[in-house]
Amino acid sequence: MSNKALALRLSNAIEQQQFDEAFIQVKTLRPIDIADVLALIKPALAWQLLERLPNRSTVFSYVNTDIQVALAQEFPRDSMARLVGEMPADERADLYKCLNQDQRDTLLPALAQAKREDIRRLAAYEEGTAGALMTSDYATLGIQMDVTEALAALRLEAPDAETIYHAYVIDEQRKLLGVVSLRTLILAAPEQLIRDIMVSAIVSSNVNEDQEDVAKMVARYDLIALPVIDDGGALVGIVTHDDAMDVASDEATDDFHKSGGVSTMVGRLKDVSIGVLYRKRVFWLVFLVFGNLFSGLGIAHFEDVIAANLVLVFFLPLLVDSGGNAGSQSATLMVRALATGDVVMRDWFSLLSREAMVALLLGGTMAVAISIIGYIRGDEVVSLVLALSMMCVVMIGCVIGMSLPFVLNKMGFDPATASAPLITSVCDASGVVIYLFIASKFLVV
Amino acid sequence: MSNKALALRLSNAIEQQQFDEAFIQVKTLRPIDIADVLALIKPALAWQLLERLPNRSTVFSYVNTDIQVALAQEFPRDSMARLVGEMPADERADLYKCLNQDQRDTLLPALAQAKREDIRRLAAYEEGTAGALMTSDYATLGIQMDVTEALAALRLEAPDAETIYHAYVIDEQRKLLGVVSLRTLILAAPEQLIRDIMVSAIVSSNVNEDQEDVAKMVARYDLIALPVIDDGGALVGIVTHDDAMDVASDEATDDFHKSGGVSTMVGRLKDVSIGVLYRKRVFWLVFLVFGNLFSGLGIAHFEDVIAANLVLVFFLPLLVDSGGNAGSQSATLMVRALATGDVVMRDWFSLLSREAMVALLLGGTMAVAISIIGYIRGDEVVSLVLALSMMCVVMIGCVIGMSLPFVLNKMGFDPATASAPLITSVCDASGVVIYLFIASKFLVV
Missing domain, CATH: 1.25.60 (MgtE N-terminal fold)
Structure with missing residues (x-):
């Protein structure tokens, strides 16, 4: 049904x-x-x-x-x-x-x-922090308890605690001393002491930590729950694996939306109103109109070359889009790798040199493809102009695409702000100038 | 260190x-x-x-x-x-x-x-299925056991089982009858029977199910582990919450890459070789070159209009990009909503009508913005042509952007194949034709 x-x-x-x-x-x-x-x-x-x-x-x-x-x-x-x-x-x-x-x-x-x-x-606690995400329904044990006492304590706490599979050992000041899993308790002898069986090298999060980092920690260490402590080291809550999974999914959605030029939006797409959708999209669309004016200015600057060689216009969308496409690929790879933690800021330089190599190969392939079309549609000179332009446009697109997320991050923005539409606009503007500049050197005006 | x-x-x-x-x-x-x-x-x-x-x-x-x-x-x-x-x-x-x-x-x-x-x-088991993801290290109980026997059984199974927090109740044919949590066992009286305390309405997955759906199920039902059964209903494994979280993250990465026009790629970005990066990117770049040829053909068709009104070229990148940007936004929203399950195929029609309203508002706003610029740079007629074109381009971009993921899905492709670069190319080609067609009706040739 x-x-x-x-x-x-x-x-x-x-x-x-x-x-x-x-x-x-x-x-x-x-x-x-x-x-x-x-x-x-x-x-x-x-x-x-x-x-x-x-x-x-x-x-x-x-x-x-x-x-x-x-x-x-x-x-x-x-x-x-x-x-x-x-x-x-x-x-x-x-x-x-x-x-x-x-x-x-x-x-x-x-x-x-x-x-x-x-x-x-x-x-x-501020939204988006470990404090706002955690629950205070966790189970605690005293360090002096033996296993029998601990199990009795957990039976009492079980109805209220979100999980009893990890119990946290604290002192009188609620300072976090260790963690004991229920698996360990079940396997231990009844008279063993908690102090002897607890794990004291614990992964924990500060209450003010970003929820995205909390989710990453839960994922990395395969935790059922992550204890959250305040600045004094006292246990104040736990973040459970299911809440961490929801955060990871929400953060991925947010990055995904940003990559398409949509601002942060709360709620399921089906439930969002027309007004909210409009507001979350209009900023980037209008912003990019003004960004695209630079492309227009580039074209205006080279109006004479275009007037004398209208064949150039035929290849204009193809050429500038290729730079934007290559740039979008680079940005997408970087933004996601920064989000998952596979790549960190200090990797930028080593990644840039590899990206340059990839761009050279991609640009070369594209140059061959377009020079053939250029020869069919125009002549050898047009073909040469196109191949040269394509090479430059793709290489610059890749460098912009892979660098912009790092630059934005450095400036305090979310790297995901380097959306495909933004990269496309930036690459378009530079692509127009490069293409028409090269054309103006080779073709009659 | x-x-x-x-x-x-x-x-x-x-x-x-x-x-x-x-x-x-x-x-x-x-x-x-x-x-x-x-x-x-x-x-x-x-x-x-x-x-x-x-x-x-x-x-x-x-x-x-x-x-x-x-x-x-x-x-x-x-x-x-x-x-x-x-x-x-x-x-x-x-x-x-x-x-x-x-x-x-x-x-x-x-x-x-x-x-x-x-x-x-x-x-x-085939890669990407529940079978390939699951582990066979799970704990089982007999339906006739009492709580004391069950706890003794779990103590024996604990060293080998990935989790003993959920134990699965099976019959002689390994048919899955129910699940008992360790929390329930700890709270139950020693002589209670497993058959009386087990939960028999269980969420489970078939062994051939897509791993993405398995991860969604674990997330939706906040499970520590999901039992996996074969076609005969026999328990063959479990998928634990941490593996489900890894799959969710990998699938998000894959969708993210596709959205930027990069094919499915395994491994961390830092470790991937130049050759792999080249291969994963070159297909879409070259494919889109040919896609962009349609834009060029559109321009060639209207060469006379352009030659007579070079001001049109100034606005060309701006106008076609706006359609692509609006389309990328729509596609991004749809692709992610389809991936998280917030939206399903049958929602397409109701979403389309809402999208049309949003597109009308966005197109209207953009038309006002560009008509002002058009008036400054050209005259009233240019301004009118631009406003009309912008309205159409944005609306068509939105409709293409939101429909393409559904169409691709219907055709058996991953909806995420509707990448920003692909949408941009499709919207560019239609944008060029719309713009120059409208211009040819209003401006002297």
């Missing part, structure tokens, strides 16, 4: 208050699948089913934040407080950030004090 | 057979960090240190496959067989695929029979 059909059936069941019927429909679905269906039901109906689900807080956590807010409007205050109290700490803080002041004022007093403070603390 | 400096220090220590000194240097490093340093040391030296490390098989698994093969050449046969025997099953099969026949013939007889068969089975 499609989600739409299921949503319709559930709506009917809820309207007639047949909740048993509704339960049967969603019983075998995973929480995220239920969340997707609930998003298609009117909030005034959806909350009634949601409230009655045994795994309501998990399902609710998977609902998009704007729909969470809409549902929060419908819920009676006590019900809402219970639901929010059950949510994972990180999802709860994300929702809190999206509520308006009225909603916050209604919700907060209904929560237990510890949860209120937890929300305030988590919501205070 | 940088990796290079550490590699130098280790090389010296190994040459002088001071392995205690070498151990101290790498003791606090994570396996993947040691692997990165070993890659910088001559294989003839590196294998001697590797062989003596307590976590040698983990470190070796993190080494790039080509360096693994180089190291395998150096290892004495028995040492190598021991190391390979200790490796995770999926990494072992990947290495096996890269060995030549001689190396295979030396290695296989030295391995236990179960491992030989495991290698052959895993290596037989």
